Amino acid sequence: MIFKLAWRNTWRNRRRTYITMASIVFAVLLAILLNSVKEGILFRMQENVVSVYTxxxxxxxxxxxxxxxxxxxxxxxxxxxxxxxxxxxxxxxxxxxxxxxxxxxxxxxxxxxxxxxxxxxxxxxxxxxxxxxxxxxxxxxxxxxxxxxxxxxxxxxxxxxxxxxxxxxxxxxxxxxxxxxxxxxxxxxxxxxxxxxxxxxxxxxxxxxxxxxxxxxxxxxxxxxxxxxxxxxxxxxxxxxxxxxxxxxxMPGLHQVIEGERAENVIFLFVLYLLIAFGIFGTVLMMTLERQYEFGVLMAIGMKRLRLSSVVVLENIMISTLGALLGTILSIPVVGYFYKFPIQITGELRETYEKFGFEPTFYFSIEPWIFYSQAIVVLCIALVLSVFPVFKIGRLEPVRAMRD
Amino acid sequence: MEGHKDRVIRTEGLFKVYDDGAVSLKAVNDVSLSIEKGEFTALVGPSGSGKTTLLNLIGGLDTPTAGKVWVHEKDISGLKKNQLIDFRLYNIGFVFQAYNLVPVLTARENIEFVMLLQKVGKEERNRRVDQLLGEIGLQDKAGKRPAELSGGQQQRVAVARALASKPQFVLADEPTANLDSKTAENLLDMMAKLNMDEGMTFLFSTHDQRVIDRAKRVITLVDGSIVSDVTREKTTIEA
Incomplete structure (x- = not known):
């Protein structure tokens, strides 16, 4: 019943759910592409340098x-x-x-x-x-x-x-x-x-x-x-x-360069996920505040806070997971294409790359973690943001909720 | 007091005071009453007389400023929040003015919902839902969601939901306020029948003269205090 309730609640306001999911899809897609190209380049760099000598x-x-x-x-x-x-x-x-x-x-x-x-x-x-x-x-x-x-x-x-x-x-x-x-x-x-x-x-x-x-x-x-x-x-x-x-x-120098690049990527992704978090939070906020009366009624007829919180958390997880899943699925053909046909840098930039001993090609990585890690991150965001409705439900007084 | 085996509700010296610092309001003022099993009682009075507040106190939705509420001689005033939720689930059926069905569940699922919370087995749930749908005459609307039902139909489902948990009594807050005359009469007939056939105890708060006319007992509240308590012979079901 909790699952059924959560699923149906998710689709109560379809437009809002679609908009929230779209923002997650876009962010996950972008995050996967960024991670893929970054890891692809770093892997190639690491392989090239390591295979030169050590x-x-x-x-x-x-x-x-x-x-x-x-x-x-x-x-x-x-x-x-x-x-x-x-x-x-x-x-x-x-x-x-x-x-x-x-x-x-x-x-x-x-x-x-x-x-x-x-x-x-x-x-x-x-x-x-x-x-x-x-x-x-x-x-x-x-x-x-x-x-x-x-x-x-x-x-x-x-x-x-x-x-x-x-x-x-x-x-x-x-x-x-x-x-x-x-x-x-x-x-x-x-x-x-x-x-x-x-x-x-x-x-x-x-x-x-x-x-x-x-x-x-x-x-x-x-x-x-x-x-x-x-x-x-x-x-x-x-x-x-x-x-x-x-x-x-x-080659500690190479290791430091790679770790530095990854750290830079993490900062960028953090900003990206912060934006997603605000998007999801907007939905969570609306879903929580506009249903205070309903929550009051459910508690009045005998639904415990924990069970009610589970429904709301599940709704959150469902929207986020669907968005993350869709974003991941959409990213697979894109990453797959660029993995097979890496982006070749042309013009002056190519010469610059070659001058400094770098391969003038943007490789993409298809390491599985690049894909599933984004879904995990979005899921974690959803769980963290679920603290808000859980907190609200924990403090909810049925009479006041129904009166207000 | 121990001798009242059929006493369902008892309150003694019940007070509910709202105090915002500047103004102090006694919503319920020293109310002592007792309701026996099978009563069909209307709680009447002008707006702001404390009817809903008294129902909320009796239903364990609100806590009294002073005084106590016993349900089947169990003092519920001292129960903790989660204990009160459990208490309501197993002892009290609620019918609200605005129906308050779960919008994403069908009529059948709304009725079944409280039994799921009670962890009643599937077979028993189905049997009871079928029975209640039959009693409220909405077997053909079982798969409809609240938005697809009329106000009267929604309130019938709400009554069925209130009864599904096999409560000790039903508290109904202005149950006919949003219904037209015919629908209200039908709903009252249904509740009166349940009262007579199954001995279900009903306590209404109402302004509605039709409800008052049907009640076996009418308690009048003014400014939070009981000013009259009249018991009649029996309730009637309209032809």
């Missing part, structure tokens, strides 16, 4: 991240490899050995990051093969290297030229070598673009005198949004000699 998760010898020296390398351990690969979310584990060295050519020298990679697997975590702009991607048995475009320009080198690397290896040994350049790679990030040198892992181990050792295991996981959960699971899967770090720890 990968979603890395495993190191415990203490390496605090003190990144070759003395903190770890030996290849098949037990750890098997434990990592046993996790359902882990697709691949790729080894790396990296350290800073001096890159030189003729009279030019520059401090560079020298990274030993497993070429046949590295592209799974960082899409390195797609960044080759000239020459050919290295193989595991190659004796050549790939260097970033900016570094090549600085050292006046090109594909086929020879690069000299000088530095310190494992346990303080001297490390030096001459390598032919097999390819140039280009990064959007200017910092990476002027300092990267890649060579096959075995070559790097030989160069650093670190036979069978690595600084990091880089993990390819099936969903980057799952990083935190996978990170926690893996920490338990490997023993205490190792540290498991997600991209948020590996």
């Amino acid at each position: 990968g979603a998760i890395q495993v190191h010898k415990k203490g390496y991240w605090e003190e990144q020296t070759l003395d903190n390398t770890m030996a290849h351990d098949s037990t750890v490899m098997n434990a990592l690969l046993a996790h359902t979310s882990v697709q691949e584990v790729v080894g790396r050995l990296e350290s800073f060295m001096l890159a030189a050519s003729g009279t030019y020298t520059k401090a560079s990051m020298v990274v030993g990679i497993e070429p046949e697997k590295e592209h799974l975590v960082t899409s390195l093969d797609k960044k080759v702009i000239s020459g050919t991607y290295i193989h595991k048995d190659d004796e050549g290297v790939m260097i970033s475009e900016g570094l090549a320009e600085y050292l006046k080198l090109a594909v086929g030229d020879t690069l000299v690397l000088i530095g310190q290896g494992y346990r303080g040994v001297s490390a030096a070598g001459k390598y032919p350049i097999k390819a140039l790679v280009r990064f959007a990030s200017p910092e990476l673009n002027r300092r990267m040198v890649y060579l096959p892992l075995r070559q790097a181990q030989y160069l650093f005198g670190a036979e069978d050792r690595m600084t990091a295991l880089v993990l390819d996981i099936d969903n980057i949004n799952d990083t935190d959960r996978v990170e926690r699971g893996l920490q338990q899967a490997v023993d205490a000699r190792y540290e498991v770090l997600g991209w948020k720890t590996l």
Whole structure:
């Protein structure tokens, strides 16, 4: 009966119900679109940056991240490899050995990051093969290297030229070598673009005198949004000699940027929902005040305050849920379309985006939470606003209500 | 007093004073009365004489400034708000001047409503609603909402609703005030029949001479006090 009463009361003033619902539909639609595009862009940004270098998760010898020296390398351990690969979310584990060295050519020298990679697997975590702009991607048995475009320009080198690397290896040994350049790679990030040198892992181990050792295991996981959960699971899967770090720890700057963007979005949505709240409150206010007499009669004939309040709260929830549901349903084809056909930025803005290393495209996300979270927010607003009629009913005196 | 098994209502030294600081008004002034089971009583008096206030006090809708109200020898003056709601639900049927049916419920659902509040089983509800619809002669209007019924039909449904909870008595505040003569007569006939056939106790507040003419007992209030209390032989049902 409570449900029936609430449902029919909802439609007592159809025009008002439609207007209230329309405001909710519009706001939910707008909120979903905003959230979708924001999350789409952030996800792509996160994926792009993470896939440039760090990968979603890395495993190191415990203490390496605090003190990144070759003395903190770890030996290849098949037990750890098997434990990592046993996790359902882990697709691949790729080894790396990296350290800073001096890159030189003729009279030019520059401090560079020298990274030993497993070429046949590295592209799974960082899409390195797609960044080759000239020459050919290295193989595991190659004796050549790939260097970033900016570094090549600085050292006046090109594909086929020879690069000299000088530095310190494992346990303080001297490390030096001459390598032919097999390819140039280009990064959007200017910092990476002027300092990267890649060579096959075995070559790097030989160069650093670190036979069978690595600084990091880089993990390819099936969903980057799952990083935190996978990170926690893996920490338990490997023993205490190792540290498991997600991209948020590996790239705190990026994490802060993303969180900042989300916070900005929350403020905008807060303003939007504040407007919805006023719209719903207007209806709640009218529905409550114009029915004081009726409430008085219902209490006179024996309806308890709690039950009467339940009817009014339910009415509120019904209008809000219907609006939120309709808004969500309407948003699905719109978001779906833009998910499939992202908005391409054109003109000067596109150039600006590209100049700063951003993709000039507005991607949309179809993460389920983007849709249902709006319905939950609207429902919460409705519940909070229900305090008003509940309060009024709680203080209602039947005689006074019927007399006034 | 313990000997009055059939006494339904008793008030003693009942006062209701409205005081807004500047003016003090005694709406009910030292009213003591008792109503027995099966009475068909009219509470009469000029406007502002305190009829509705007295009904509200007896019905537990309002609290007295002083004095007590007993229903079946139970003192209701000390009950808390929620206890009073429960008390009204199980003991009192209300009929209001403006019918006051729930606008979104059909005639049938309006009658059934109080039984739902009482948590009466579905079978019993249906049986009782059918019976009451038969008694008020509105079986064919069972599915109509109040807006689709005439004033008289709405008031009949209101009476059926008041009776649906099987109350100890029915309080009717000016039940015929908004009805034309013929409809009012029909309604009074129906209530008189219920009074005679089922022994239902009715207490009306009214200005309406037709109601007064039908009442077995007429209590006259002036300025909140009882100035006369006349009991007659029996009530009549018009042909």
